[in-house]
Amino acid sequence: MTEHHQPLPDLPPPITSTGVIGWMRQHLFSSPLNIFLTLLSLYVLSIIVPNIINWAFIDANWTGTDRTVCDANPNGACWTFINVRLNQILFGLYYGQHADQIWRPITAFIILAGLVGLLLLPRLRFKAWLGAGVLLLYPFVAFALIHGEWLGLPVANSSQWGGLMLTFILASVGIVAALPLGILLALGRRSEMPLVRAFSVTYIEFWRGTPLITVLFMASVMLPLFFPSGVEFDKVMRAVIGITLFQSAYTAEAIRGGLQAIPRGQYEAADALGLGYWKKTIFIILPQALKISIPGIVNSFIELFKDTSLVSIIGLLDLLNMAQTASRSIEWKGYDVEAYIFAAMLFWIFCYGISRYSQHLEKTLHRGH
């Protein structure tokens, strides 16, 4: 027992515990039950996956201009339908019927993509000013193009906007308008002024406790009751206002979480340097708090992006509802599976893109603390 123990040097791990084989052994074949479940899953997949691939790709119908092609080959997906109705699903009823005007929303999208791309360049001078300019001016440019009246183009009434374009408009205006409101509400909720705090708490709890569908319904049905007859509020405008008020409460709570994570020492150091409340908030507290809040904000934004489908309650047709509507037209009755898959795919692409960008943003903002 008194002998000094000399440990042998470690052996390298056995090949079977590393790499692909090791991973499979550990995760898929570690016990009889796991082996059984793995084999069962493989069997089920082997039945389902080839069918999906056959239906969606190999047997699918891609060409043609009406349903005769698809009706002749009912074993494959009817992408012809999506192809023919693409304009309607992406841009709504008006642009679905006026293909010659389709350049207008496309131009608006290209301008936006160009500006966003410019803002994403890492070393750009006057970035903040450019960003503010884009935020303030772009909505008017987009409205002028898409609506058309200001530019003397054929008018596309907002009640005939729809599809992906409407989803985009509702979600982006919602988040851009809700972010500053949310910041103010989050600060208000932590304010030392009782009146400000009470207002913020009441506001946030009211909107958080109300389902979005109720908010939209109220905005559509109740709002006109409170205004004198004859005052007509634009439907899209009503939806945007409802969504913004609703979204700002969620944004506020996400940001409040970030604010609470800032250590007291940061406030004290700013105080000790003589920074007043607003300078302290803008330069010290918010940059740190917003960074922490990114996952929460993005999460509620993705939710909002998908929840725009609820505007169907007030008769607006977003991406999902427009795809559904197209599939219920007489010409294409019966091809709603394709419509749903296409809408889901577009939603997924955008939501996944947003999520990836937020992860990238978190990484670039990381300062090693």
Added chain:
Amino acid sequence: MNTKSAPLTDTYRHAPVGHHENDLEKRLMIDIRDVHKWYGEFHALKAVNLQVHKGERIVICGPSGSGKSTLIRCINRLEEHQRGDIIVDGTELTNDIKHIDQVRREVGMVFQHFNLFPHLTVLENCTLAPIWVRNTPRAEAEETARRYLERVDILEQAEKYPGQLSGGQQQRVAIARSLCMNPRIMLFDEPTSALDPEMIKEVLDVMVELAEEGMTMVVVTHEMGFARTVADSVIFMDQGEIVEYAAPEEFFENPKNERTREFLGQIL
């Protein structure tokens, strides 16, 4: 002197109490008279009196919970006192936010946990307050910042973020950040307590240098070597009271109070 920032100095001629009557000709920078503070039921400061004159270096020590940090934090109103008067360079600390900002502009503070702004570079940490509080042009603020960063021997790290620096380096940046505001008084709240032993000296060296230049300093610390070499007076606090107030030789060689002797016996 900037008359705008010291409106009370000419009219205010309060004679300091205590043992500094011989320094009357020196300007009174901090005047704390009969200050009390409570945290709920807990009486954190009990009738504290303290006068600090221009160029004076005061070291405050005492067991944890004795109120030494609370006292120093009252001087720039990070804590609010409930009774008594605190007058800093002629400005009385009241609820008036203008007075508070006035005092905070003139008083620098160094914290135990540095409290650098982690999202800003070292240089930005040092220029933020001069630019936005003192309205210094950016170029001038950066020049000043570089000068102070060089003085605390950390200029080569100016473009880094605080998270990339060691504790001692961060604390030196924190000192430079305070100095960039050109303060008349520097407060140090246990500046070396959170540092690894090998980094304490680099921070103390900067503080000694600052003292030699005549900065008015109030330092809460347990670094008795620093107190012995630099301090004009050493204060021992216990249970919210100033128990002993003496020049360092007397304080260390011949402490009058039993509690001071006990405390010194524990840490020396």
